[in-house]
Amino acid sequence: MNVPVSWIAGLLALTNLLAFIGQAVDKRRAQRRQWRIPERTLLLLGLPLAAPGMFCGMFLLRHKTRKPGFLALAMLVALANAALAAAALWAWSRGLLKPT
Numbered sequence: 554m555n556v557p558v559s560w561i562a563g564l565l566a567l568t569n570l571l572a573f574i575g576q577a578v579d580k581r582r583a584q585r586r587q588w589r590i591p592e593r594t595l596l597l598l599g600l601p602l603a604a605p606g607m608f609c610g611m612f613l614l615r616h617k618t619r620k621p622g623f624l625a626l627a628m629l630v631a632l633a634n635a636a637l638a639a640a641a642l643w644a645w646s647r648g649l650l651k652p653t
Contacts, residue, residue: 555651569606572598576610576617583616592623596630604634 575598579590595617599607607627610616617623644650 565602568598568601568603569609572603572606573610576607576614580610580614580616592617592626596623596626599627599630600633602634602637604631 572595575590575595579595582589595607604627607630611618611627617627641650
């Protein structure tokens with residue numbers, strides 16, 4: 554399957570931006586005591602190789618960093634990201650993915 558590298562980079566940038574924005578919106582809603590984004594949704598936003606965006610949102614905005622349960626689940630999301638990236642690199646090394 555031939556996929557342009559620019560599409561891959563754009564998709565990664567978009568998913569990381571969405572994960573960051575999710576953290577920012579939830580932080581703002583918490584400050585205003587409004588309806589919050591469920592933690593499950595915030596974690597799912599980090600799954601498609603967007604853990605860096607999720608962690609940037611968490612630590613730059615100081616959001617959910619004092620919740621051990623959320624941090625543990627965020628680490629699992631990061632591990633899933635690493636496994637997905639490793640699988641993609643393996644597929645690329647075997648010629649199954651051919652960035653153009």
